[in-house]
Amino acid sequence: MNGSQYLVNALEANGIKTLFGYPGGAIMPVYDALVDSEIEHILCRHEQGAALAADGYARSSGKLGVCIATSGPGATNLITGLANAYLDSIPVLAITGQVASGLIGTDAFQEVDILGMTFAVVKQSYLVEDVNDLPAIINEAMSIAVEGRPGPVLIDIPKDIQLNRIQTPVVQPSNVSHQQSIHSTASQVSELEVKTVLELLAKAHRPLAYVGGGVGIAEAESELRSFLQSSQIPAVSTLKGLGATGNYHLNLGMLGMHGLKAANFAVQECDLLINFGARFDDRATGKLNQFAPNAQVIHFDTDVAEVNKLKAAYVGVIGHLKSSLERLNQSFHQMQFDNARWIAWSNWCYEQKEAHAWQYEKPGDVIYAPRLINTLSNMSCSNAFISCDVGQHQMWVAQHCQFEQQRFHLSSGGAGTMGYGLPAAIGAQLAHPNAVVINVCGDGSFAMNIQELMTLKRYSLPVKILLLDNSSLGMVRQWQHLFFKDRYSEIDLSDNPDFVRVAEAFGLVAKRINKKADEKEGLRWLLQQDSPALLHVVIDSCENVWPLVPPGASNCDMLEEKLK
Amino acid sequence: MKASLTMLVRQQLGCLERILRVVRHRGFTINDLSVTPDALANHYVMTLSVESSRGINLLTNQLVKLFEVEELTLDSGQKVKGVNYAKSA
Numbered sequence: 001m002n003g004s005q006y007l008v009n010a011l012e013a014n015g016i017k018t019l020f021g022y023p024g025g026a027i028m029p030v031y032d033a034l035v036d037s038e039i040e041h042i043l044c045r046h047e048q049g050a051a052l053a054a055d056g057y058a059r060s061s062g063k064l065g066v067c068i069a070t071s072g073p074g075a076t077n078l079i080t081g082l083a084n085a086y087l088d089s090i091p092v093l094a095i096t097g098q099v100a101s102g103l104i105g106t107d108a109f110q111e112v113d114i115l116g117m118t119f120a121v122v123k124q125s126y127l128v129e130d131v132n133d134l135p136a137i138i139n140e141a142m143s144i145a146v147e148g149r150p151g152p153v154l155i156d157i158p159k160d161i162q163l164n165r166i167q168t169p170v171v172q173p174s175n176v177s178h179q180q181s182i183h184s185t186a187s188q189v190s191e192l193e194v195k196t197v198l199e200l201l202a203k204a205h206r207p208l209a210y211v212g213g214g215v216g217i218a219e220a221e222s223e224l225r226s227f228l229q230s231s232q233i234p235a236v237s238t239l240k241g242l243g244a245t246g247n248y249h250l251n252l253g254m255l256g257m258h259g260l261k262a263a264n265f266a267v268q269e270c271d272l273l274i275n276f277g278a279r280f281d282d283r284a285t286g287k288l289n290q291f292a293p294n295a296q297v298i299h300f301d302t303d304v305a306e307v308n309k310l311k312a313a314y315v316g317v318i319g320h321l322k323s324s325l326e327r328l329n330q331s332f333h334q335m336q337f338d339n340a341r342w343i344a345w346s347n348w349c350y351e352q353k354e355a356h357a358w359q360y361e362k363p364g365d366v367i368y369a370p371r372l373i374n375t376l377s378n379m380s381c382s383n384a385f386i387s388c389d390v391g392q393h394q395m396w397v398a399q400h401c402q403f404e405q406q407r408f409h410l411s412s413g414g415a416g417t418m419g420y421g422l423p424a425a426i427g428a429q430l431a432h433p434n435a436v437v438i439n440v441c442g443d444g445s446f447a448m449n450i451q452e453l454m455t456l457k458r459y460s461l462p463v464k465i466l467l468l469d470n471s472s473l474g475m476v477r478q479w480q481h482l483f484f485k486d487r488y489s490e491i492d493l494s495d496n497p498d499f500v501r502v503a504e505a506f507g508l509v510a511k512r513i514n515k516k517a518d519e520k521e522g523l524r525w526l527l528q529q530d531s532p533a534l535l536h537v538v539i540d541s542c543e544n545v546w547p548l549v550p551p552g553a554s555n556c557d558m559l560e561e562k563l564k
Numbered sequence: 565m566k567a568s569l570t571m572l573v574r575q576q577l578g579c580l581e582r583i584l585r586v587v588r589h590r591g592f593t594i595n596d597l598s599v600t601p602d603a604l605a606n607h608y609v610m611t612l613s614v615e616s617s618r619g620i621n622l623l624t625n626q627l628v629k630l631f632e633v634e635e636l637t638l639d640s641g642q643k644v645k646g647v648n649y650a651k652s653a
């Protein structure tokens with residue numbers, strides 16, 4: 001057995017069923033080994049597509065996503081995908097071919113120092129120097145990717161190592177399931193921490209839960225919900241946290257730059273902010289020193305480096321969120337906590353939520369994107385996956401869709417990678433063959449990984465693409481309008497191609513709508529398709545996302561739509 | 565703010581670059597640096613003097629996450645990760 005065969009067998013033995021990749025010179029031995037393997041290799045049409053599809057696979061399922069590329073440009077094309085996974089804590093394993101060991105450092109054909117180039121966007125990385133190191137490296141890499149705070153891991157394998165005989169050809173399935181294990185984080189919640197949390201709760205008049213992506217990653221949604229139900233504490237959520245609270249009536253929605261008014265108001269007013277797996281990102285907090293200005297902070301996180309990084313915590317509870325929340329729930333129940341102290345506050349929050357609920361009425365005959373997205377959410381089944389790209393449409397999805405769990409919402413939060421949506425949808429559809437998978441994209445983002453339409457077609461993946469076409473890079477246009485005095489610079493896309501014909505040329509079925517009266521019918525058509533399909537939606541090119549907190553401003557200074 | 569720290573680092577390809585990258589990226593400048601192979605095979609002892617407008621915890625909390633960093637001790641004697649190297653050496 002050679003190194004490549006070992007690698008492929010080891011992946012298989014560890015339960016990897018799907019690989020996203022693209023072949024080339026320095027990875028050919030691995031592709032040769034794949035010929036004899038049960039693993040399904042998905043040929044994406046760009047390595048960035050492969051890396052982002054692995055992210056979508058992992059994000060939607062909680063399982064490790066694996067991508068593979070050749071050396072040089074193949075490897076560098078993966079980097080955006082690795083950065084995307086890194087910034088959103090998604091478990092991805094990237095395998096790259098490298099020039100033969102003896103050629104490393106000679107500027108050989110297709111040699112780039114991918115190890116050196118990716119330090120900043122991986123959780124860990126390896127350049128294999130001896131084929132006999134492969135077993136240990138593969139096991140360690142897979143564990144590191146999924147454990148604790150997940151993230152991407154890279155293994156760079158020189159071509160000679162791929163071909164060398166391996167002395168211990170036994171593939172030992174490691175005992176990790178490549179899904180999060182609660183016991184993986186060593187530190188356990190201490191008595192003292194729980195006691196302090198309860199003391200703070202006992203004194204609070206206006207407690208608020210601030211829910212981040214860490215909850216879903218830790219599969220701690222049901223624990224969080226039972227804490228919220230029993231405490232009746234209102235909650236706000238980050239972009240990545242959406243869905244964690246299910247249909248909890250005191251969930252006020254997303255906070256931050258494009259957050260809901262009720263959510264941002266509640267943060268300003270609360271006197272105790274309980275952070276569950278969020279990281280005080282600037283898009284969520286606005287001006288940091290005016291964020292939750294009256295609150296003491298409790299911070300639950302699996303990553304010690306997040307606590308006190310940006311905002312000081314009165315108490316940090318470090319550990320796996322599932323076990324931390326279980327502990328909290330136990331203690332909370334034992335104490336038979338009296339939450340009468342904050343009932344007035346909870347009621348106030350609920351009133352804010354009602355008072356600032358979205359209005360979907362809009363005069364005129366044009367398609368109103370927020371209403372369309374909300375209708376999509378109401379029409380599609382509760383376990384549909386919605387992936388988005390980046391821009392205004394992404395914010396409309398966050399604002400106007402309801403998610404039953406975090407993993408149904410695939411959105412590039414930390415990196416904001418345009419072109420994420422289509423490959424992510426491909427990954428999600430492969431992880432969940434029978435699920436409804438929808439990609440909501442903008443006309444700018446769609447073009448960034450448009451080549452993956454070929455992947456949809458090849459594997460007959462019934463992904464439904466909802467393309468919101470405002471003939472511009474809408475989010476950038478909005479900022480140029482608001483903060484650069486209408487000096488529009490390179491945002492015009494009015495010479496877009498005919499997207500229906502483009503989609504059809506790739507073998508999709510496609511349809512266009514451009515009138516309010518067609519909104520429902522168009523969506524119904526899209527959802528009924530059982531092959532890859534695209535609905536091209538022409539929307540008003542001046543529509544903006546509201547409310548908006550200007551960069552650097554406090555979350556209470558939200559700009560709102562000026563009615564014409 | 566100035567601080568010194570000592571780390572026991574597992575020798576693995578790229579480990580020194582990884583550490584120095586974190587130091588730069590997290591906003592710390594290096595005033596002094598020494599790296600010596602430890603008597604234990606496969607380890608370096610790395611001593612760093614750094615300076616920043618940020619608190620040292622912002623750096624040490626990131627460094628201890630690196631898999632090659634097995635022990636980290638501040639010059640104050642405070643052990644941030646692993647067994648206290650200064651004592652055991």
Ligand SMILES: Cc1ncc(C[n+]2csc(CCOP(=O)(O)OP(=O)(O)O)c2C)c(N)n1
Pocket residue numbers: 389390391392393394416417418419441442443444445446468470472473474475476
């Ligand atoms: C790869 C990448 N390049 C540039 C940007 C900056 N950017 C953010 S939103 C945006 C416009 C997106 O346009 P479109 O996809 O049409 O969506 P819209 O905002 O119109 O809904 C741009 C250029 C980005 N986020 N990602």
